[in-house]
Amino acid sequence: MDKPNTSAGPLIEARDLTFEVGSGAGRVNILRGVSLTIGEGEAVGIVGPSGSGKTSLLMLLAGLERASSGSLSVAGRDLAALDEDALARFRREEVGIVFQSFHLVPTMTALENVALPLEFAGDEHAFTRAEAALKAVGLGHRLTHYPGQLSGGEQQRVAVARAFVALPRLILADEPTGNLDRATGLAVMDLLFDLREKYGTTLILITHDPALAARCERQVQVQDGLIAADSAADAARQAEAAE
Template sequence: MAAPEILPEILVEDLRLTLASAAGPVDILRGISLVVEAGETLGLVGPSGSGKSTLLSVMAGLERPTSGSVTVAGQRLDTMDEDALARFRRDHVGIVFQSFHLIPTMTALENVALPLELAGKRDAVGEARRQLEAVGLGHRLEHYPAQLSGGEQQRVALARAVIATPRLIFADEPTGNLDTRTGEAIVDLLFDPERRRGATLVLVTHDEHLAARCDRRIRLADGLIAA
């Protein structure tokens, strides 16, 4: 009996995404093919407008491509409907946004517990408390996002992204709104092996120093992988 085929964690083939605009169609991604292995850390770099964040959004199941295939964790994202994509993200993906995307009416503790509560996990609040303590925010559990500094909000966002031990972590300019010292602390947390627990990490950044910490870097230009 033949051994089962082992797929990479992310397989992107001839990915294209075109958006409509008042001036006509705009090609954002123009035929990208990419393989990311399980447990790999990958940095996506390139100038603004090169398609980095769009590519990350497609791989995270947040944006649908115009054509091409996207297979992540063994599942074809480009063939899923919105409900299936939402379940996929819930079960497999953690996302860290540059602008944090915390729910303003929820405390830090409630924000971090939410993914586990949506998944029906037991002791969501207890695990959220442990995650926040692990990122140095045990004293901020009952504070709302508006009462937290930018660095504290990003640590809450990171705790929320990893609380369900996702297979994949996607980070879009995770240090872009932070000062250098705070940004370095966030990076250390993001790359911490215990916190990632073997998850595949894909991040978008303009920071070459940050990208250099990844196992591999890919540079995008005009919606293509640059040679």
Template sequence: MTDALSLSNVSLSLRGNAGTVDILHDISLTVNAGDTLGLVGPSGSGKSSLLMLMGGLETATSGTIAALGTDITAMGEDDLARFRRDNMGVVFQSFHLIPTMTALENVATPLELAGHRDAFDRAEAELQAVGLAHRTHHYPAQMSGGEQQRVALARAAAPRPKLLLADEPTGNLDETNGAAIIDMLFGLRDRHGATLVMVTHSNELANRCDHVLRLRDGRIDTTLRAAE
């Protein structure tokens, strides 16, 4: 089976005003193509930092990270940006929508940057897939938190990425909207055949993953089939 992600002896330390802080310690793991992995653990355990390393949004202090067979730890910033554009979709807890753009423009922007001539047609199709056909020309401030997160999901899925990374995708939502986002997230994964890795505090969301990895104090605590 093909590896979508492979981390070998990865550590992360960040330098701050109080000195160097060790975030992650000697992480080694493999995620098979098409699998879903939930990253769980207490706050401050390093879950989001690990996800950022997988996406090349943070640089490892040591060790190697291969995404889709490519060593991303050896890439420069520009090459990493292109690799993410062509292969990854990232969903953040705080949405990160561009406030001066409509829902359609927010979803179409990464497609335009990648040179897709049908960017707006594909963006419209993705918005329809997440139930937002009626919000196409609305700006983020005109939408609820749940609707904004659906736009963020559509934006991440529109380029049809091989890797879909989500950081607390339901963290800012109420129970009803959170459940809807969970269904949509897995629906997008199934529709595009992507490998899905997510950080979550939700047992319901973690229980739907093929594998669950628990972190504690920057180390792999245990690997579970389902969340405890």
């Protein structure tokens, strides 16, 4: 497998992003002006309390929700300018997502689950590539097993294989260890970081756990819908002060 295509400049450019949703009490401001630049190959841990806007930010980056205002470019694409079909192609070609609750299709085998995004893309080698991906995460012996026949850790390994199988430039992981015990969660995170290193993929990790976020070279704290801290910005300020 080759590494994802890379290009000069940042992979993600967000400027003054806001995200509002309706409720019985009126409009609720979830993101209130988020600006963020993330380069190719970076690993970024995004932390913050529940309700701070972390998952909403991930949904915008994945093109699963649309920003209320502001601008967002991912992999050179202006997401606001894409219709739903174009957004689906964008996700298929550029993004892999690992959710807390696995999101596997229960009526499909592990092999079929991993092959699914490649089949949607019309890849005639979908099942060969899916088998290789499952072997890479240590599940070559579970190809024909259904999610209900797998442990939680095995299901999340299938989800990781599915996220990486198309070699996307961006992996979004939303609390990937949230439903796993500590030992299994650490094993899944080791796998996630190993694959990210192998393929040079940009990784954005949403987590409540500061120790997991610390495994990324950059940490961003979201609070009340805003960027409260960014280790990259802090490092830049320290470098300027030292000059």
